[in-house]
Amino acid sequence: MKTAYRGEHGVLFEGDGVAWLRACEPGSVDLVIADPPYGLGKSGWDRFPDLEAYLEWTRAWVEAARVALKPEGTLYVMGFSETLAEIKVAVSRAWASNRWLVWYYRNKANLRDDWGRSHESVLVLRKGKRFVFNTDDVRVPYNAHTVRYPARTQAESSQFGGAKAKGRGWTPHPLGARPRDVLEVPVLANGTREKTAHPTQKPVQLIRRLLLASSNPGDLVVDPFGGSGTTAVVAETHGRRWVSCEREPAYLALAAARLADLDGHQGAQTTASEAVLAERRGKLRSGD
Numbered sequence: 226m227k228t229a230y231r232g233e234h235g236v237l238f239e240g241d242g243v244a245w246l247r248a249c250e251p252g253s254v255d256l257v258i259a260d261p262p263y264g265l266g267k268s269g270w271d272r273f274p275d276l277e278a279y280l281e282w283t284r285a286w287v288e289a290a291r292v293a294l295k296p297e298g299t300l301y302v303m304g305f306s307e308t309l310a311e312i313k314v315a316v317s318r319a320w321a322s323n324r325w326l327v328w329y330y331r332n333k334a335n336l337r338d339d340w341g342r343s344h345e346s347v348l349v350l351r352k353g354k355r356f357v358f359n360t361d362d363v364r365v366p367y368n369a370h371t372v373r374y375p376a377r378t379q380a381e382s383s384q385f386g387g388a389k390a391k392g393r394g395w396t397p398h399p400l401g402a403r404p405r406d407v408l409e410v411p412v413l414a415n416g417t418r419e420k421t422a423h424p425t426q427k428p429v430q431l432i433r434r435l436l437l438a439s440s441n442p443g444d445l446v447v448d449p450f451g452g453s454g455t456t457a458v459v460a461e462t463h464g465r466r467w468v469s470c471e472r473e474p475a476y477l478a479l480a481a482a483r484l485a486d487l488d489g490h491q492g493a494q495t496t497a498s499e500a501v502l503a504e505r506r507g508k509l510r511s512g513d
Contacts, residue, residue: 230485239474241470242451242469243286245470255298255439256357259301280315295352298352299356299357305345317350320351321352327408329410364398365405366401366402427456436465452476456469457469457483
């Protein structure tokens with residue numbers, strides 16, 4: 226494959242990421258983060274004759290990822306829930322276990338007479354019974370009640386009363402609460418520093434959580450559908466070895482430009498920064 230960009234920790238290739246997975250050494254990859262075509266037919270690279278053709282293609286690349294992964298490796302697959310549900314049924318039996326994450330966002334407008342989309346999903350496929358999960362690297366802030374009343378005595382059971390105190394106190398972990406399977410991350414807003422022209426660009430904040438949870442420094446992270454390069458940017462920033470593949474020249478150029486300007490992504494959009502933007506938009510609407 227042709228090298229489009231080479232960073233300190235990894236390489237961006239121009240070419241077919243599925244072919245790269247098939248050709249790599251079995252059991253050599255620690256983590257695969259994949260944002261594949263959703264099969265919606267909105268662009269040439271996203272068109273398939275029918276659902277079965279899409280699922281057949283999906284089975285092939287997911288199996289290639291499974292073979293490439295180490296025994297404790299993880300594959301994250303992104304998509305709309307209605308598509309991922311079909312994928313889960315088609316592929317999950319070949320894996321030791323699977324989980325379902327929800328990427329929830331509040332800042333996307335509803336322009337149709339239908340239920341407004343406020344989430345996408347992430348299918349988590351684990352090759353072996355043992356897997357990497359770094360809880361402390363992805364802890365989240367406690368809620369306001371926990372922060373206000375932090376210390377309490379633990380009980381034997383919290384179900385429907387009748388609990389007996391264990392006699393030992395509980396205090397919040399200094400790094401925050403354990404992560405849950407709903408990840409609240411704003412979609413990228415037009416005009417923000419992080420946003421590119423890619424139509425399905427994933428936020429740095431979202432990919433960072435997946436990467437930190439399921440890999441360690443020096444691990445090999447692969448993104449077979451590189452897109453705008455978010456996974457490569459996060460991997461390069463956090464000291465993971467990485468390989469990203471992209472076939473579309475326009476998206477390849479976007480990814481290479483982002484990798485050449487890593488400092489530009491230290492100010493990536495976050496929940497806090499989106500709250501500030503939302504407040505500003507509200508003031509503009511009200512004329513304040």
